[in-house]
Amino acid sequence: MKTLLVFLSIFTLSLPATAADFAALQKQKKASDFFKNAHKKKRNMMRMLNEKQKKSDMDENELSLQGEFGFLTTSGNTKTSVLKMALDAQHELKSWSNQYAFQALQRSSEVRDEEVENSRIQFSSQFDYKLVNKNNRLFAYAEYDDNEFLRLSDQFTAVFGWRQIAWKKEKSSFGYSLGPGYVTFTRADTEESFYDFIVRGTADYSYQFKNNAKFRHNVSAEMSEDTTKAKSVTSLTAKVFEKLAMKLSFEMILDENVSRNVDRFTTQTSVSLVYQFF
Incomplete structure (x- = not known):
């Protein structure tokens, strides 16, 4: 126990x-x-x-390139053919954001057995240097434009300044820039060359729709004591098949530098095919 x-x-x-x-x-x-x-x-x-x-x-490190092609022809009392070709490239790097644009227009008209040809060749490039805040940037812009429609040849513009990306979201973006620059051009009627210091400002807005359509609106203005130039470009691009899209664009230009007997205000409406290379 x-x-x-x-x-x-x-x-x-x-x-x-x-x-x-x-x-x-x-x-x-x-x-x-x-x-x-x-x-x-x-x-x-x-x-x-x-x-x-x-x-x-x-x-x-993204590089995109797209090509644009448009053609118009008429027959009858007036025979006219218009050809448009353009290239648009954008290269995103760690410290740089670069844009390149090229446009060529060729118009041939025959009125009363007399053939008249006009052409326009335009090339522009912009280099944005990203600061600590990537939305704050310093930019350099250069443009060459030989425009027989406005009877202006050898137009060259160079601008340096500040660029601000106000917002950049998945569907929309908005940015603007402002800076001083220099412009030179030659009037075809007098063969006189002009040059002037300018202030150039731009604003760019884009919106991406759910159905792969894209709306874009760009406004730019160049001002000095003697000359003023303003341009507005509105475009709508809709995807047709894989890398092929259709683009409708409307361009308005107010240019006080044009030769005599040429309208200062001109418009351009075009429908073209756009191919996305990469």
């Missing part, structure tokens, strides 16, 4: 220790699970950050 009492006493005294050990074991298991979950979350977060960084690197 005495032996049984001693055994029960020892067993009773050992119960708290066993419960404590069980609780400690449960805590240890929970702690292990906690660290495992924390490590798993950390790996997932690192994977997401790496994917985001890769996407950011791709965006910062």
Whole structure:
């Protein structure tokens, strides 16, 4: 009997220790699970950050190029043919955002057996240097325009200044720029060359629709004491098939530099096909 009492006493005294050990074991298991979950979350977060960084690197080294082609012909009392070709490229780098644009227009008209030809060749480029805040930028802009429609040849414009990206979201973006520059041109009627210092400002807005259609509106103005030039370009591009799209654009130009007997205000409406090379 005495032996049984001693055994029960020892067993009773050992119960708290066993419960404590069980609780400690449960805590240890929970702690292990906690660290495992924390490590798993950390790996997932690192994977997401790496994917985001890769996407950011791709965006910062993205090059896009698209070509535009349009043609119009008429017959009858007036025979007219108009050919339009254009290239538009954009190159995004880590510290730079560069844009290049080329446009060529050729018009041939035959009135009373007399053939008249006019052409326009325009090339422009802009280089934006991104500051610490990538929405704040310094830019350099250069443009060459030989426009027989307005009887202006060898127009050259160079501008340096400040560019601000007000917002750039998934569907829309808006930016503007302002800076001083220099312009030179030659009037075809007098063969006189002019040059002047200007202030150039621009504003650009774009919106991407859900059905792969894109709206874009660009306004620019060049002002000085003697000359003023303003241009507005509105375009709507809709995807037709894979890399092929159709573009409707409307351009208005007010130019006080034109030769005599030439309207200062002109418009241009065009429908063309656009191919996205890459």
